[in-house]
Amino acid sequence: MKKTLPIAMSNRHIHLSQKDLDILFGEGYELTKFKDLSQPGQYACEEKVDTVGPKGTIKGVRILGPVRGESQYEVSVSDAFALGVKPVIRNSGDIEDTPGVKLVGPKGEVELDKGVIVAARHIHMHTSDAEEFDVKDKDIVSIKVDGPRGLTFDNVLVRVSDKFALEMHVDIEEGNASGIKNGDMVELVK
Template sequence: MKTVPVGVSARHIHLSPAHIEILFGQGFELTHFKDLSQPGQFAAQETVTIVGPKGKFEKVRILGPSRSNTQIEISRTDAFSLGINPPVRESGYIDETPGLLVIGPEGEVDLEKGVIVAARHIHFHTSDADKWGIQDKQLLKVKVHGERPLIFEEVVARVSVQYALDMHIDTDEGNAAGVKTGDLAELIDEFL
């Protein structure tokens, strides 16, 4: 059986260096809170508030290190609460996406774009992908064995020597299946 650990991802934000300085002050560096499943990635101690046309969320965790473009990843349920309609996208693809107001302790940024519902995906180290015959961007089927087992289709394979094996789904998807971070999912050989 080809098993993959599951990571259920709550709403979060990735910030560009320029936006970190606007939100937290000139020369500010994110403070490490805890490591994430991907090497070099971490949850920062710092949080921000995000504001949409209908609502807001406070204490949205920042993930580091900084990125070239600011990006906010939320669930579909979050989108309804905020009053926006972001597309389901792979991370980094933010053209033609809605923006939000981001508020930090030292300033605010009115994003023109950058909000997505993250496409479900699996990070594969190249050695794992080679072992299982998986190509970058391949669409996979994955069964989760929670209290409400289900099969996720169109799970994007993301392959890199910089990745560690981990499946990422959002809180809506985790809740639907009754799975939590650390549970295992099964890769189904019948690929799309």
């Protein structure tokens, strides 16, 4: 029996620490929820910032909440080239030895010395989903995409938590290359 799950594309976005949020928007600032995301407790914010790299600027980059311990800017490979930084593919949270950029907000600017990543493809799974799919946290699997531009995504990290909802995430370029739409069903292949 096929084991399928929904897939979604992730566009560029920023996760901010409270310290950086305070500098960019003012001391004690709280993010304003724009809409909930598929993962419980995660949301897109009304707030946006401009990002400035050695070669170019990307304006109006959406912030995702809630705040995190360290700031992280997730981009596509094309975004990295536009900014003039080396595209480094990493799992979320793994920001050591990654490039930085300048963030420009309405009240101030922050120079990130690290934190710009191309997010590695990954699957969020609730613990009950992991049992059903017979996988565990940090397993590496493949995902088969059907259709006219069908392909297989290899090296997909499985992340398991009782706080997650079942969904695979790829960046916008990977999603467009495979012809998927948010919510399409894909097959997990071990």
